[in-house]
Amino acid sequence: MDLQLEHDVALDALNTFGVAARAPRLVRVHDAREVRRLVDDAQLGACPKLILGGGSNLLLTRDPDALVVKVEIGGLRVLRDDADGCIVEAGAGVRWHELVEWTLRQGLPGLENLALIPGTVGAAPVQNIGAYGVELADRFESLDAVDLTTGREVTLDVATCRFGYRDSQFKHALAGRSLITRVRLRLPRPWAPQIAYADLARRFAGGATPSAQQVFDAVCEIRRAKLPDPAVLGNAGSFFKNPVVNRTIRNEILEEYPEIVSYPLADGSYKLAAAWMIDACGFKGRALGRAAVDARHALVLVNLGGASGAEIIALAQAVRAAVRGKFGVELEFEPVVV
Ligand SMILES: Cc1cc2nc3c(=O)[nH]c(=O)nc-3n(C[C@H](O)[C@H](O)[C@H](O)COP(=O)(O)OP(=O)(O)OC[C@H]3O[C@@H](n4cnc5c(N)ncnc54)[C@H](O)[C@@H]3O)c2cc1C
Known part of the structure; x- marks a missing residue:
């Protein structure tokens, strides 16, 4: 099958933020052979490419200049x-x-x-x-x-x-x-349920060892209760990573904010709960234009309807500046920003 080049393709439904953007050129690849053919193509081979899967970890702040390569390899x-x-x-x-x-x-x-x-x-x-x-x-x-x-x-x-x-x-x-x-x-093999994570530990406390299906059902139920559904409210899951800091920095922050949530890591550093810090800065549930910090989960930024990528990134930067100002910690974005 020849590579089918599509022109001026709307990307709104191809990113879970539901942000409006258009790809000047898009090609769908269905196996490795087609990818190689794309690389060998005299016209398309050398041009910059944006690889696109489900668009659920991507924030489009403009129309991409690159050729969008939509991966549709099955099996x-x-x-x-x-x-x-x-x-x-x-x-x-x-x-x-x-x-x-x-x-x-x-x-x-x-x-x-x-x-x-x-x-x-x-x-x-x-x-x-x-x-x-x-x-x-x-x-x-x-x-x-x-x-x-x-x-x-x-x-x-x-x-x-x-x-x-x-x-x-x-x-x-x-x-x-x-x-x-x-x-x-x-x-x-052998399989054993991984239920040490707090939400799962609570769910299965005192009961019989759960089956994989029961763990699956519990994870789905917890996620549905906690996270906004992108089909209803555009989002890309957690927008910020939990920052990792050394013991000295964690202790300095702890002295000023004893209630901060942090987790020790194997190498002696600490992961700080970004959601807690964002909430402490008063951003949970706060909107800026048509973008907002989710009211249930402070790590998630949502598109309230018609938000542009620029509006969402402006909100992300405001959150980042507030956390930097209050805690002296830099938050890193989790999605890829184009
Ligand atoms: C509601 C919600 C909940 C989420 N929960 C979680 C969670 O619990 N844990 C978690 O880790 N993530 C979570 N995410 C983020 C996201 O689902 C994951 O990062 C997912 O793996 C992104 O897949 P995608 O196909 O949509 O990638 P895209 O958004 O299409 O692409 C993401 C990046 O990967 C690159 N890429 C995509 N496909 C390929 C490929 N075949 N080869 C090379 N590069 C490629 C893209 O170029 C881009 O840089 C969540 C997102 C949402 C919307």
Whole structure:
């Protein structure tokens, strides 16, 4: 099949903020061969590209100049299933939640804590998605990608991906350069429920050991109660990362604000709860134009209807300045801003 170039494409429905923007040119890729053909194309090969999955971790502040490459690579299969574990492989364009549901239907637990995260499988390694005590890196086996400058297909392991907290090489050296085509995950054997995270621990306290399906159901229920549904109120999930600071800084802040919420990390540093700091700055529920900080979850910025990307970024910057002013801590944005 020839590459079909689309012109002047509305991106409003292709980003979960629901921000209006138009792509001068967009191409959909359905397998690695099409990605290689795109790289080899005399006209399109050399032009800058914006890789687009489900648009759920993206804020468009303008019409992108780059060629938008919409990843629609499908396929789900079990590669191996033995005493050591089970390896499943998914195409980059598969919806992440569809993969989670599919594994459970196959009787393959291990992804249930990551239920209901919007977006595609191919974007999951980019920010090392995580929720309820599990992150992608905990289940990662390897991925296939096409280098958008050379067209070469590569298989990358966990060391090359350099996963961190909502971070990976795909946000640094490989940003915009590697198009992920397939992801392989290793599901643990024997399986045990991961329910140490506070919300889940409370839910299952004192009861029998929950099944993977019960953990999945609980995660879905908690998420639906906590997070605004992008189909109703445009958003990209958490807009800010929880800042990580050293012990000295954490203790200085603690002295002035004894009620601040923080979590010790293995390396001796501390993760501060950005939501608590934003709330303490009086921003929870506050609107600026048609953008607002969600009233239920202070990490989430929402489009109240018709907000532009510029309005949302103005609100994000106001939040960042307030937190910097009060706590001396710099908040980092989680979504990719274009
Ligand atoms: C309501 C809501 C809740 C959320 N909850 C969570 C959560 O609990 N945990 C969490 O970690 N995230 C969460 N997110 C953020 C988001 O869902 C994830 O980051 C998701 O992985 C983004 O997938 P996407 O396909 O929409 O990526 P996009 O938004 O389309 O792209 C994000 C970035 O990845 C790049 N990219 C996309 N596909 C590929 C590919 N195939 N190859 C290379 N680069 C690619 C893009 O260029 C862009 O830089 C939430 C978002 C929403 C709206």
